[in-house]
Amino acid sequence: MSRVYTEQEQVRRDARVRMEKEGVSPYAYSWNVTGNAAGVLDSFDDALHQPGEDGTPAEPLTVSIAGRIMSRRIMGKASFFHLQDETGRIQIYVSRDDLPEGFYNTVFKKLLDIGDIVGIEGFAFRTRMGEISIHAQRLEVLAKALRPFPIVKETEDQTYNEVTDKEFRYRQRYVDLVVNPEVRETFRQRAQMITTMRRFLDDRGYVEVETPVLQPIYGGAAARPFTTHHNALNMKLYMRIADELYLKRLIVGGFDGVYEISKDFRNEGLSRFHNPEFTMMELYVAYKEYNWMMELVEEMVEHLAMTLHGSTDLQIGDNTVSFARPWKRIPLFDAIEEKTGEQLFGKNRDELAAAGKKLGLEIDDSMGSGKIIDEVFGEFVEPHLIQPTFITDYPVELSPLAKKHRSKDGLVERFEAICNGKEICNAFSELNDPDDQRERFEEQVRLGKRGDEEAMQLDEDYLRALEYGMPPTAGLGIGIDRLAMLMTNSESIRDVILFPLLRPEVDESDTDDSGSGEGTSSSAS
RNA sequence: GAUCCCGUAGCUCAGCUGGCAGAGCAUCUGACUUUUAAUCAGAGGGUCCCAGGUUCGAGCCCUGGCGGGAUCACCA
Numbered sequence: 001m002s003r004v005y006t007e008q009e010q011v012r013r014d015a016r017v018r019m020e021k022e023g024v025s026p027y028a029y030s031w032n033v034t035g036n037a038a039g040v041l042d043s044f045d046d047a048l049h050q051p052g053e054d055g056t057p058a059e060p061l062t063v064s065i066a067g068r069i070m071s072r073r074i075m076g077k078a079s080f081f082h083l084q085d086e087t088g089r090i091q092i093y094v095s096r097d098d099l100p101e102g103f104y105n106t107v108f109k110k111l112l113d114i115g116d117i118v119g120i121e122g123f124a125f126r127t128r129m130g131e132i133s134i135h136a137q138r139l140e141v142l143a144k145a146l147r148p149f150p151i152v153k154e155t156e157d158q159t160y161n162e163v164t165d166k167e168f169r170y171r172q173r174y175v176d177l178v179v180n181p182e183v184r185e186t187f188r189q190r191a192q193m194i195t196t197m198r199r200f201l202d203d204r205g206y207v208e209v210e211t212p213v214l215q216p217i218y219g220g221a222a223a224r225p226f227t228t229h230h231n232a233l234n235m236k237l238y239m240r241i242a243d244e245l246y247l248k249r250l251i252v253g254g255f256d257g258v259y260e261i262s263k264d265f266r267n268e269g270l271s272r273f274h275n276p277e278f279t280m281m282e283l284y285v286a287y288k289e290y291n292w293m294m295e296l297v298e299e300m301v302e303h304l305a306m307t308l309h310g311s312t313d314l315q316i317g318d319n320t321v322s323f324a325r326p327w328k329r330i331p332l333f334d335a336i337e338e339k340t341g342e343q344l345f346g347k348n349r350d351e352l353a354a355a356g357k358k359l360g361l362e363i364d365d366s367m368g369s370g371k372i373i374d375e376v377f378g379e380f381v382e383p384h385l386i387q388p389t390f391i392t393d394y395p396v397e398l399s400p401l402a403k404k405h406r407s408k409d410g411l412v413e414r415f416e417a418i419c420n421g422k423e424i425c426n427a428f429s430e431l432n433d434p435d436d437q438r439e440r441f442e443e444q445v446r447l448g449k450r451g452d453e454e455a456m457q458l459d460e461d462y463l464r465a466l467e468y469g470m471p472p473t474a475g476l477g478i479g480i481d482r483l484a485m486l487m488t489n490s491e492s493i494r495d496v497i498l499f500p501l502l503r504p505e506v507d508e509s510d511t512d513d514s515g516s517g518e519g520t521s522s523s524a525s
Numbered sequence: 526g527a528u529c530c531c532g533u534a535g536c537u538c539a540g541c542u543g544g545c546a547g548a549g550c551a552u553c554u555g556a557c558u559u560u561u562a563a564u565c566a567g568a569g570g571g572u573c574c575c576a577g578g579u580u581c582g583a584g585c586c587c588u589g590g591c592g593g594g595a596u597c598a599c600c601a
Contacts, residue, residue, distance in 0.1 A: 007570055008535055008552055071561080078558040095558065114551080128559050150536045153550060153562065163536065167593055222601060268600045269526090374601060398601065416601080423601075454600085503592085 008148045015111040016144050024107055026144035031119035035063035038087035044124045044132045051125050051135075060123040063134065065090070066142060068178060069116050070151055074109055080133070083120060086184070091133040092120055098137055108139065115145035115178075152179055170500055183495075189308055190484045190496055194261060196307045197281060200300050206257035206283065211246035213239060213263070219462070220244030220401065222454040223266040226276075239265035243282045244401065244475065245462045248430060251284050251473050252465045259283040261480065272492045273422065275500050279480035288474035289403075289429040290413045294390050297417055297425060297476065298325045301388070301483070308487055316420050316489050319386050327417070329390040332377065339380045344373055346410075366451075370397035385418040400440040400456055402428035424483055427476040434466035 005013065016026045040063055049061040067085035078095040096104040112118070121138035150163045163169060169176040169183075176183050198208065216235065218225045220242030228237050243260045250258045261281045268274060285293070305312050305323040312324040330338070333345040342355050352372045356363045361375055373395055381391075392415040393405055402412035413429035431437050441458040448455035484496040494500040 006535060006552095011552065073560050073563050074557095075560070075563080076557040078560085080560045080563085082561085091561075093559070097558090127561085129561065131559095131561070133559090148535050148551070151551085152536090165536095165593080168536095224600090266600075269598085271600080272595090274600060370601090378601080394601090426601075 006148075009146060012113055012144065012146045012148070015113065016146065019107060019111045019141065019144065022106060022111075024111075024141055026141055028119070028140060028142045031066045031140065031142055032064055033066050033119075035065050036085050036087040037065065037067065037083065037090035039063075040065070040090055040124050040134065041088070041132050044126070046126060049124055051123075057123060057125065062121070062123045064119065064121045065134070066119040067117065068145075069112060069114050069118060071153070072112075072114060077104075079108070083118070083134075084178070088181070091127070091131050092122070092136050093125075093127070093133050094136045094139060098135075099139060103139070107141070112141070113145065113148070114151055115147075115149040116141065117143040117145070149175060150179060166494075167502070170494055170502055173498055186488045186490060186496060187498060189488050192308060193304055193484060193487050194480065196304055197300065198261065200303060201257075201259050201283065204257065206259050206285065207255055209247070209250060209255075209258050209260055210262070211240075211243050211250075211260060213265075215240050215246075217457050217459045217461075219456050219459050221264075221266075222456065224268060224453050226265050226267050241266050242477065243280065244477070245459060247282055247284045248470060248473065248475070249462065249465045251286050251430075252468055252470045256286040257284070270501065272494075273482065275481065275493050275497055277501070278493070278497075281476075281478045281480055283476045283478075284430070285474050286471040289472060290392070290415055290427060290474055293427045293474040293476050294327075294329065294392075294415060294417075297390075297427070297478075298323075298327050298388075301417075301424075304483075304487060314486070314489070316486055317491065319420065321387060321420060321486070323388055327388045327390055329392060329415075331393045332373070332391050332395075333393070335381050335385075335389075335391055336373070336376055339384065340376065342376075344376065368397060368447075370395045374398060382418055382423070383421040386420055388417055388419040388424075390415045390417055396440075397443075399428065400444050401431055401437075403431045403433075404436070419486060422482060423479070424486065425476060425478040427474065430470070430473040430475045432466060432470040432472060434463050437466055438463055 019026050040061065044061060048059050049057050051057040065083065065085060067083040070082045070084045070089060073080045077097070078093065081092050081094070082089045083092050094104065094108060099108065119138075119140045119142050120134060120136050122134045122136040124132060125135050126132050152163075163176070163179060169180075177187075202208070214228070214230070214237045216237060218238040218241050220240075221244070223241040225238040225241050228239065229235070230237050241264055243262065243264070247258050247260060259282060261279065263277050264280045265277050268276065270276070285296075302312055302323045302325050305314055313320055313322045333343065337343045340359055342359065344352060344355060347355065347369075349369045349372075352369045353363045353367070356372045356376055359376060359380065361372075361379060363372060363375075367375070377391075385391075393408060393411045394402070394414045396402075396404065396410055396412050399412045399414050402414045405411040405413050415427055416423050417425045431440070438458075441456065441463070444456040445458050448457070481493050481496050484490070485493060488496060490496050
């Protein structure tokens with residue numbers, strides 16, 4: 001069943017047919033690319049390359065490039081258009097007499113459209129108006145675009161056709177990338193960030209590993225998992241919510257430093273800061289503890305800012321954020337006291353509940369003391385931490401995999417780095433006492449039975465690994481998407497994930513005149 | 526899940542107090558050999574998100590639904 005084409009689509013399809021009749025393939029097999037737009041613009045030298053009176057330069061800067069037609073200015077016997085490749089845009093000059101007989105008047109003028117992909121061979125020159133351009137000596141159609149692009153057209157005081165519909169941009173990211181160069185730049189920066197991070201870790205001798213995405217027992221974080229099923233073994237499997245427990249098994253196995261950069265999956269709502277699948281970097285280093293890890297985080301993130309932007313100070317939203325070392329370090333309870341005036345350390349559950357209510361929070365009976373503390377922190381402290389700050393020493397009940405604090409009772413050696421009001425990493429001195437770990441797991445199981453859907457499961461194999469002995473270890477998890485948001489000054493996680501999860505699209509060709517509902521929308525209430 | 530806002534041409538958006546559906550860009554036809562918002566002359570293009578209701582008359586008002594965005598909740 002065929003779709004009804006819009007007028008502009010029909011025009012393009014007709015052009016494709018006519019092109020084939022002219023013996024011009026609308027879909028070529030390859031093109032020998034020897035340069036790109038940015039390269040030509042950079043290397044053009046008027047003294048060497050600009051043609052003289054006879055029209056040809058003494059030392060021509062010849063190039064073969066390919067890209068998409070982004071604008072057209074068609075005139076009688078010569079025309080201009082802009083070609084966009086991955087590096088940018090460059091103007092192309094086409095003259096009738098430089099192309100095969102008839103090609104200019106039929107194919108070029110009538111059958112090519114904005115959005116079509118073409119290959120150009122020619123030499124660079126500067127036009128009378130001063131724009132470095134390529135004088136085409138050969139032009140070949142490489143791919144016909146059958147749908148029109150909402151190509152942005154900018155003038156000094158106006159912008160036409162800019163697609164502002166976020167849904168359109170996320171659903172048809174391929175169009176977004178063509179039309180909005182800054183989107184390409186964002187994802188290039190994201191890639192550079194990950195490459196830089198990987199090199200930073202490799203240089204220190206840590207081994208990049210891959211651990212299972214499909215896990216019989218999920219663990220390492222507090223979250224609801226996606227579940228799936230393996231047919232041959234007839235077993236329930238979970239998509240991982242964290243890499244942690246497998247990576248620490250590798251520390252038991254004798255690796256002194258391992259890391260993994262990969263997707264985790266959490267069955268939760270969507271927001272500006274949450275996508276159900278997201279990228280995490282986890283690192284575990286033997287014989288180290290959390291103070292050491294704070295220094296590594298500072299050094300790495302400062303290095304990222306310098307590599308990507310050449311500065312430690314970045315403009316993020318309305319704020320200037322400085323990633324220059326050292327970052328401020330404040331114990332969690334001191335930070336809460338600083339912002340609220342309440343010293344919560346050492347208080348029991350009821351006292352905490354009272355303090356929370358006094359601060360105006362809604363506290364219900366299901367909330368444990370850890371939850372209340374977390375709530376107070378999230379409400380009164382976290383949003384106000386703009387400059388990167390390490391918050392340290394969390395309550396043990398919030399941190400079932402972290403080692404007890406060496407000097408503060410009831411706390412663990414854990415830190416989070418907060419920046420621009422959001423957590424960017426979570427780390428601790430890893431708990432390596434198998435008996436303590438078993439008790440923590442058992443407490444989680446109790447919470448799970450009481451209805452906490454995010455409680456961890458008891459992982460016997462992990463405990464068995466710890467019983468063989470795990471060296472003291474520092475562990476770290478960094479949310480790559482959140483860090484990319486900071487590094488690219490993006491306000492939504494969807495702007496740093498190429499294809500964010502969206503509600504399924506209604507099929508545009510589905511005419512659905514059946515009338516009988518499929519039971520999807522009826523009887524809501 | 527809650528609240529608020531939005532849905533009109535391919536894109537961005539106007540549309541008054543309810544009275545013939547509009548603009549720019551894009552598209553089509555013609556002219557033009559250095560244009561760059563090319564220019565000039567002409568033309569076409571609409572399920573006004575969907576379904577009801579009120580009305581002589583609905584893009585506009587009312588009800589319900591669908592879709593999207595923002596904020597909140599959830600999510601250490």
